[in-house]
Amino acid sequence: MASATSLFYSSLTPKPKLVYQNPLPNHRPSLLVVSSATNDSHNNNNNSAPPTALKKRRPAEENIREEARRHRLVDGGSSSEFSAKYVPFNAGQYSGECYSLDEIVYRSKSGGLLDVQHDMDALKRYDGAYWRSLFDSRVGKTTWPYGSGVWSKKEWVLPEIDPDDIISAFEGNSNLFWAERFGKEFLSMNDLWVKHCGISHTGSFKDLGMTVLVSQVNRLRKLKRPVVGVGCASTGDTSAALSAYCASAGIPSIVFLPANKISIAQLVQPIANGAFVLSIDTDFDGCMKLIREVTSELPIYLANSLNSLRLEGQKTAAIEILQQFDWEVPDWVIVPGGNLGNIYAFYKGFKMCEELGLVDRIPRLVCAQSANANPLYLYYKSGWKNFQPVTANSTFASAIQIGDPVSIERAVYALKNSDGIVEEATEEELMDATAQADSTGMFICPHTGVALTALIKLRKSGVIGASDRTVVVSTAHGLKFTQSKIDYHSKAIDGMQCRFANLPVQVKDDFGAVMDLLQQYLKKGPKV
Ligand SMILES: Cc1ncc(COP(=O)(O)O)c(C=O)c1O
Numbered sequence: 001m002a003s004a005t006s007l008f009y010s011s012l013t014p015k016p017k018l019v020y021q022n023p024l025p026n027h028r029p030s031l032l033v034v035s036s037a038t039n040d041s042h043n044n045n046n047n048s049a050p051p052t053a054l055k056k057r058r059p060a061e062e063n064i065r066e067e068a069r070r071h072r073l074v075d076g077g078s079s080s081e082f083s084a085k086y087v088p089f090n091a092g093q094y095s096g097e098c099y100s101l102d103e104i105v106y107r108s109k110s111g112g113l114l115d116v117q118h119d120m121d122a123l124k125r126y127d128g129a130y131w132r133s134l135f136d137s138r139v140g141k142t143t144w145p146y147g148s149g150v151w152s153k154k155e156w157v158l159p160e161i162d163p164d165d166i167i168s169a170f171e172g173n174s175n176l177f178w179a180e181r182f183g184k185e186f187l188s189m190n191d192l193w194v195k196h197c198g199i200s201h202t203g204s205f206k207d208l209g210m211t212v213l214v215s216q217v218n219r220l221r222k223l224k225r226p227v228v229g230v231g232c233a234s235t236g237d238t239s240a241a242l243s244a245y246c247a248s249a250g251i252p253s254i255v256f257l258p259a260n261k262i263s264i265a266q267l268v269q270p271i272a273n274g275a276f277v278l279s280i281d282t283d284f285d286g287c288m289k290l291i292r293e294v295t296s297e298l299p300i301y302l303a304n305s306l307n308s309l310r311l312e313g314q315k316t317a318a319i320e321i322l323q324q325f326d327w328e329v330p331d332w333v334i335v336p337g338g339n340l341g342n343i344y345a346f347y348k349g350f351k352m353c354e355e356l357g358l359v360d361r362i363p364r365l366v367c368a369q370s371a372n373a374n375p376l377y378l379y380y381k382s383g384w385k386n387f388q389p390v391t392a393n394s395t396f397a398s399a400i401q402i403g404d405p406v407s408i409e410r411a412v413y414a415l416k417n418s419d420g421i422v423e424e425a426t427e428e429e430l431m432d433a434t435a436q437a438d439s440t441g442m443f444i445c446p447h448t449g450v451a452l453t454a455l456i457k458l459r460k461s462g463v464i465g466a467s468d469r470t471v472v473v474s475t476a477h478g479l480k481f482t483q484s485k486i487d488y489h490s491k492a493i494d495g496m497q498c499r500f501a502n503l504p505v506q507v508k509d510d511f512g513a514v515m516d517l518l519q520q521y522l523k524k525g526p527k528v
């Protein structure tokens with residue numbers, strides 16, 4: 001017999017209207033049960049206030065993980081009716097090659113990329129309204145693990161992992177910022193948004209993928225698979241996320257960084273989190289080559305986005321954007337690209353929402369590259385005829401200083417299937433765009449400046465219209481890249497005009513001198 005607590009708990013569980021295409025014997029899968037403290041009226045068709053009972057506080061000696069475990073036990077365990085496996089990327093449904101997610105495999109038999117394939121038939125047993133309602137019911141809560149923006153979509157991410165194995169910092173649920181002033185003043189746009197994926201636990205979107213990867217590693221280690229540590233090559237953000245999530249799980253992390261090519265803020269992150277940090281005298285592509293060789297020799301699990309697990313977490317940012325627009329689809333989404341996993345992750349998130357009936361179309365995608373590291377742009381401009389890796393030159397957008405992206409095929413697939421576009425930004429363009437955005441109250445990273453440059457160009461050419469609803473994905477926190485802002489605002493960049501620099505004024509510690517300056521300033525008319 002169900003206990004009083006379990007009855008109480010299930011009375012708090014949102015019960016969206018279910019429409020089954022194939023009725024299931026056990027019609028409410030336990031993994032879909034969310035122990036939410038609210039029963040939102042949006043789940044009721046008649047709009048009448050739902051019966052509100054206050055959630056009873058968990059016993060003091062129990063933490064949220066244990067509380068969730070207790071409720072799973074009451075609800076009948078955590079076995080999932082959903083599943084996922086690795087398949088060769090874009091090999092078609094008849095390839096036959098597949099691997100369990102509990103295997104350690106990064107490449108298909110032919111050496112190609114892998115993809116995580118979900119059992120879409122199982123997911124389709126619930127209609128779009130059900131999924132929308134379920135995901136909406138989980139936003140912003142502390143219920144383990146669904147309070148995370150990634151794990152609120154657990155059934156679409158890693159359906160079979162036990163919540164006990166999950167390592168989460170309640171990542172995701174990031175701000176979708178209405179760029180009112182930037183849109184109006186610089187682009188005559190009124191429906192421009194910035195998805196702040198960098199306002200996150202370690203300051204970049206990498207947290208979204210890393211929670212998934214490190215959780216799966218945690219599971220593999222419990223299953224006694226040979227994983228002594230987790231390693232990555234990085235331009236600074238992957239290493240920060242990897243080291244933080246590994247430190248939280250008590251798993252060793254090893255990071256390969258190109259010497260003197262990442263910001264100090266990024267360098268200090270894995271150091272502080274106790275990673276084994278190798279500063280290597282090469283560029284990112286050199287580090288990537290080395291980590292691939294090392295992880296094929298040693299029981300070190302590969303954490304770069306070559307590993308398709310990462311993209312399962314990253315795709316939730318796309319679902320979140322739709323959710324934040326009340327499931328209305330924006331016209332454009334612009335993503336800065338480097339190793340090119342993220343552009344595919346966005347495509348996959350949008351596509352799953354379309355296929356499962358949450359929305360009826362997907363946005364057009366734009367991938368934005370630095371002109372100093374632009375292999376995808378050149379490929380696009382060749383009409384997708386001739387892909388050539390490049391030697392990436394130094395760029396202020398240092399996290400995308402990548403010349404030989406591992407996910408090139410994924411990016412091309414995403415762009416071709418979303419009527420996508422590739423743009424590029426010179427150093428001056430990306431730094432000006434960053435400064436302009438900052439002057440309207442943002443504080444963005446240079447990679448977001450690359451994406452904004454793409455937007456500026458596409459607005460100028462009329463490709464993106466004044467009233468098009470457009471989302472620019474901001475991928476890292478501006479505070480990681482303060483040196484480039486200091487250089488810009490002090491006009492210390494060779495060959496760059498720094499048109500939007502805002503120089504600090506030196507003044508003596510003297511009331512009269514300060515007053516003189518302020519009077520001159522006010523006379524000129526404060527610049528906003
Ligand atoms: C801040 C930032 N923006 C954009 C990117 C590009 O993402 P992706 O490598 O998935 O193309 C990266 C990493 O590569 C990054 O760290």
Ligand SMILES: N[C@@H](CCOP(=O)(O)O)C(=O)O
Nearest residue numbers: 234235236237238304305339
């Ligand atoms: N910008 C990345 C580069 C590596 O990308 P990944 O997504 O393949 O890990 C970083 O911060 O390291």
